[in-house]
Amino acid sequence: MSLAADLAAGIATLGIAVPADAQQRLLDYLALIAKWNKAYNLTAVREPEKMLTHHLLDSLAVLPYVHGPRVLDVGTGAGLPGIPLALARPDWQITLLDSNQKKTTFLRQVMIELKLGNVEVACARVEAWAAPQPFNTVVSRAFSEISEFLALAGKHCAKDGVMIAMKGIYPRDELAHLPGEFNLRSVVTLNVPGLGAERHAALLQLAAAGLMRIIAITKPERRRRQNDHRRQSRGQPGSHAAPCAAGRSGSAGQCDDGQRCRQTQSCGDGVSRAAW
Numbered sequence: 001m002s003l004a005a006d007l008a009a010g011i012a013t014l015g016i017a018v019p020a021d022a023q024q025r026l027l028d029y030l031a032l033i034a035k036w037n038k039a040y041n042l043t044a045v046r047e048p049e050k051m052l053t054h055h056l057l058d059s060l061a062v063l064p065y066v067h068g069p070r071v072l073d074v075g076t077g078a079g080l081p082g083i084p085l086a087l088a089r090p091d092w093q094i095t096l097l098d099s100n101q102k103k104t105t106f107l108r109q110v111m112i113e114l115k116l117g118n119v120e121v122a123c124a125r126v127e128a129w130a131a132p133q134p135f136n137t138v139v140s141r142a143f144s145e146i147s148e149f150l151a152l153a154g155k156h157c158a159k160d161g162v163m164i165a166m167k168g169i170y171p172r173d174e175l176a177h178l179p180g181e182f183n184l185r186s187v188v189t190l191n192v193p194g195l196g197a198e199r200h201a202a203l204l205q206l207a208a209a210g211l212m213r214i215i216a217i218t219k220p221e222r223r224r225r226q227n228d229h230r231r232q233s234r235g236q237p238g239s240h241a242a243p244c245a246a247g248r249s250g251s252a253g254q255c256d257d258g259q260r261c262r263q264t265q266s267c268g269d270g271v272s273r274a275a276w
Contacts, residue, residue, distance in 0.1 A: 003027055003052055010057040010193040016064065022087045025114050026056055029087070032110055033078055040102050042078040053194040059084040061190040062139065062201050067162055068092035072135040074126050074153045075143035079107050081166070082139075086119045093118050095135070099125045127152045134158035141166040146174040146202055150182050154206075163204040166190075170200050183207045 001009070004027060011018050018026075030051050033042055045054050059081030066085060069092045073082030076096040086094040096107050096119060104123040111119050122129060138157045140149050146165045157163050163182065165171070175184060182204045190199035 003030070003048060006049070006052055006194070007056065010053070011060065013193040014057065014061055014063075014191075016060060016088065018060070018088045022090075025087050026084060028114060029079070029083055029110060030056060032106075032113060036106050036109075040106055042103065042106060053192060055080055056084055058190075058192050058195065058199065059141070060088060061192045061199065062164060062166055063088055065162070065164060065188060065201055065203060066139060067136045070133070070135045070158075071095070071137045071139065072097060072131070072153070072156055074138060074140040074149070074156075076107070077103055077141075079110060081141050083107075083110060083114075083116070083119065086116055087114070090118055093120070095120045095122060095131075097122045097124065097126055097129060099123065126156075129156075131156045134161065136161045137164060138162075139164040139166065142168075145177075146171060146204075147177050147179060150179055150204065154179075154182065157206065159206055161205070165202040165204070167200045167202060169198045171202060175202065178204070181207055 004023070007023055007026060011023065030048060033051060033055070034046075034048060036042060037046070043051070043055065045051050055078075062081055063085060066089075068089060071082070071085060071092055072095045073079075073085075074097050076082050076098045077100075079096055082094045082096045086092065096104075098104055098107070101123055104121050107119075107121045110116065111121065135156055136158055138153050138161065140153065143149055143165075144152070146167075149165050150163060154163060162185070167174075170187065175187070178184060183206075185203040185205055187200055187202050190201055192199050
């Protein structure tokens, strides 16, 4: 069969709806990966038939578990799963985040050639990137261990949103070390047509402790921090020195041991603290 027929058959097996014009654009995207792969080394998979199963169908398999309309793809690489999701759901707004400049250059070219008006590209490290607003779904595909994914990207998830970690084999060991701010909703098996390998997706959401961490800042505290930020931008000290949630003392936003404290939303060691 042709690639188009294989793609249509795979989509039918997945039980998802992808219009015919979107299927053609998925194949056009695959051709762009193959073209740019020669210079940018976007993927180790070279054969178009394997790209279809390992990349396109593998990405589309998670579609039923993704909630829109705002979706963040962390460590997107060549745009997976973000671009297949954007093509399948043009009513969603997909943000592709990656720290590799070559890959984000490729992604911007894909946006132009495929006329993807519902895609944004950001070149930054996830822990340093400031999102304009939280996302309904934050997804990653083989980005890192689940605990690290949650620690680095969890702040970008809406309080009623879902974090999705796409994995190969069942991530039993990783699930044993989840941070207390997140609950495991379920681990679903992704049956990718023609792949012949295990695929799973861990679905997680903020626990009560995580929600409290997000909503517990009072309005006066917000004002104080905003004023501190203004003072510090002018080279003036903050309103008072304060201990961080880890028990360190120091000025607002900086602990005595040099690590960023909870008052700037995360510690430099990447560890989530219990309270602000």
